[in-house]
Amino acid sequence: MNENQKLALVTxxxxxxxxAAADQLAALGxxxxIGARDARRGEEAAAAVRAEGGDAYAIVLDVTDPATIEEAARWIEGSYGRLDVLINNAGITGSGRVSPAEAIxxxxxxxxxxxxxxxxxxxxFGVIAVTNAMLPLLxxxxxxxxxxxSSGGGSLAIASDPDGPFTGLPTSAAYSPSKTALNALTVQYANELRKEGFLINAAAPGYVATDINNHSGFLTPAQGATVLVRLATLDADGPTAGFFSADGPVPW
Structure with missing residues (x-):
């Protein structure tokens, strides 16, 4: 990596x-x-990105394990000395599914x-732990x-709309509230760090076909990742403390 090349960590x-976000960021230079709990799977993903001409490396990172977070921060410090982009992507549904229709x-x-x-x-809590460990590098x-x-399911405005997209579907006490909390946390970090030039936003990728919904989503991972990459590459006059999908701002 040359001194003008940006460095991104994606959990x-x-x-x-x-x-998909890693692919797109690498394609931008x-x-x-590649943050992953499993070293082998992380290296396989990094190797695939490199095979497409990108610059990618695997790093063991479990957002619920402080030891791996601290070791990741030390490794980045020793190898690169800084970090330009952090995408807190790692997340779970709890039930193993994200489809509201199945989350009974x-x-x-x-x-x-x-x-x-x-x-x-x-x-x-994993987002807080990783973010705080990476702040000195950022x-x-x-x-x-x-x-x-985040997720559209974390929007209080959408969830409380009796005519909204979630009407008639099972309610959620775990996944959706966790994303609402993440949205609130995003605003607090953005408010604290805006004077230091940080731009910090929450992203709603949409209903993306992934393992956790048995690939029932109607968007591809590449489509879902576009909003992440856009927010990761904002110019200095870009927004902060916002919540966005590929179509624009999402109501809180």
Whole structure:
């Protein structure tokens, strides 16, 4: 990586939307770090990006494991000395599914609290842990960008609309509230760091065909990743503390 080349870290990037975002960032000339819990799967994804002409490397990173987060930050520090882009993409549904039509085990009145805790551990607390570990490296970038991968299901305005897209579908006490919390967290980070030149936004990729919905989504991972990449490459006058899909702003 030359000194003018940007460096991006994408968590949960060995497959799905994260992998597609890594592909697209590499195609733009960035060096991409493929964050993955499994070293073999991470290296396979990085090798595939390199085979297409991109600059990519695997890094073991479990957002619920402080030791791997700290080691990842030390490795980036020693290898590159800075970080320009962080995409907090790693996330879980808890039930193993993201389709609202199938998430009956997340109904608030009957949900398993251990499931809720596990979802928040990854989707919210994991984002805090990774972001805080990477902040010293991001502060060395002339144009630091953070993208938190949220969901339309995290929009209170959409979820509470009696005529909205979720009307008639099972409610969620785990996945959707975790994304609402992530949206709120995004705003707080953006407010804290805007004076330092950070642009920090939440992204709603849409209903993307991935493993967690048995590939029932109507968007490809590449389509879902476009909004992540756009927010990761914003110019200095771009927005911060926002929530966006590929079509534009999403209501909170």
């Amino acid at each position: 949960g990037a060995n497959k799905g939307i994260g992998r 960035m060096t991409v770090l 085990d997340q109904i608030p009145s009957t949900v398993d609290l251990d499931m809720v805790r596990a979802v928040f551990e990854t989707n919210v 502060r060395r970038s002339p144009a630091p960008r953070i993208v938190n991968v």
